[in-house]
Amino acid sequence: PVAYAIPTFQMPTSFLGRPFRVPSDTEVTRNILFSALKNEQSASVRLSSAYLNLTPNLLSALTMYGKENNVGAPYILTAGAISHGFSPKAGSQKGNVVGIVDKIKSTIPKAFLTLVMEAAQSIMNNGGKILLYERPGWTFHAKGIWITANDDGDSRSPERINDPSSLLTTIIGSGNYGVRSDDLDVESNCIIVFNDANDENKIEDNAGTIKEN
Numbered sequence: 662p663v664a665y666a667i668p669t670f671q672m673p674t675s676f677l678g679r680p681f682r683v684p685s686d687t688e689v690t691r692n693i694l695f696s697a698l699k700n701e702q703s704a705s706v707r708l709s710s711a712y713l714n715l716t717p718n719l720l721s722a723l724t725m726y727g728k729e730n731n732v733g734a735p736y737i738l739t740a741g742a743i744s745h746g747f748s749p750k751a752g753s754q755k756g757n758v759v760g761i762v763d764k765i766k767s768t769i770p771k772a773f774l775t776l777v778m779e780a781a782q783s784i785m786n787n788g789g790k791i792l793l794y795e796r797p798g799w800t801f802h803a804k805g806i807w808i809t810a811n812d813d814g815d816s817r818s819p820e821r822i823n824d825p826s827s828l829l830t831t832i833i834g835s836g837n838y839g840v841r842s843d844d845l846d847v848e849s850n851c852i853i854v855f856n857d858a859n860d861e862n863k864i865e866d867n868a869g870t871i872k873e874n
Contacts, residue, residue, distance in 0.1 A: 667852040669834075673845055686836050686850050687716060687843050690806065693852060694722040697829055701810035704829070705733025707820065711746055711802040713739035713791075714776050714839035720783060727787020733809070734789040736820040740801035741793035742774060748800070790820050806832040830854050 671686035697704045706726050715723070723735040742748060781791045794801040812827035822828060834850030842848055 663856050665854040665856075667854070669850045669852060671836075671843070671846075671848045673843075673847070675845070676847065685843075686834075686848050687719065687838070689852070690832060690836070690838070690850070691718050691722045693830060693832070694719075694806075694808070695725070697808045697810075698725055701829065703733055703812075704808060704810045705736070705812060705819075707736045707738070707807045707809075707822070708838065709738045709803045709805050710838045711740055711804060712773060712837050712839050712841070713737065713780060714773065714837075714841060715780055716838070716840050716843050719838055720780060723789075724783045724787055727784075727789060733812070734787060734819065735784050736789055737780070737784060737791045738794060738803070738820075739777060739791065740773075741795035742771065743795040743797060744799050744801040745773065746800055746802060747773075792820060804834070804837060806830075806838075828855055 667689075669686040669689045670683060672681040674680055694706060697706070704726065706723060708723070723737075726733055726735045740746065777791060777793070784791055794803075807822060807828060808830045809822055809824075809827040810829055812822060812824050831853050832850050833853070834848065836842060836848040836850045837846075
């Protein structure tokens with residue numbers, strides 16, 4: 662086969678009233694990150710999340726990638742204040758209920774930026790980057806993980822996937838990779854492990870488009 666597709670799922674205990682006896686999406690994601698690093702010492706990881714509030718377990722896995730371990734680095738793309746999903750939208754009127762809600766919501770992007778700064782301390786210490794997407798009138802909601810190995814390309818923009826054939830694995834789906842998502846939401850992702858460079862090119866194009874726009 663040119664690739665293997667592995668579906669993942671998570672359902673918080675609160676939905677069933679009892680533990681969901683299947684490895685959770687976040688648990689499988691963390692295991693994939695560690696497995697890639699174990700098998701490819703040059704591995705790098707790129708993560709995109711609309712609401713960056715990384716679980717401690719996921720952050721610990723990401724910080725295993727980096728210069729301190731003489732391997733690739735972690736790169737994260739998330740929403741800035743302007744393009745955050747909770748940022749107040751144009752057209753709201755002050756003084757009515759919508760205006761009050763928007764005023765409350767306007768504090769949420771700032772809270773997420775505080776979480777971004779905390780994550781950045783760990784990520785940047787390992788040679789990685791956290792990039793903020795900001796574009797007036799646009800809301801950022803891209804999600805995914807891309808794991809590469811031996812991706813030797815433009816050193817001025819290492820967060821890009823420079824060599825499509827270096828792509829080992831990608832994760833696509835609904836997961837936000839955050840604490841709230843882990844504790845409260847039903848999520849489903851698909852892990853794709855590649856054997857064929859043609860498919861890798863298609864996924865690399867997708868990751869590059871997210872960054873460029």
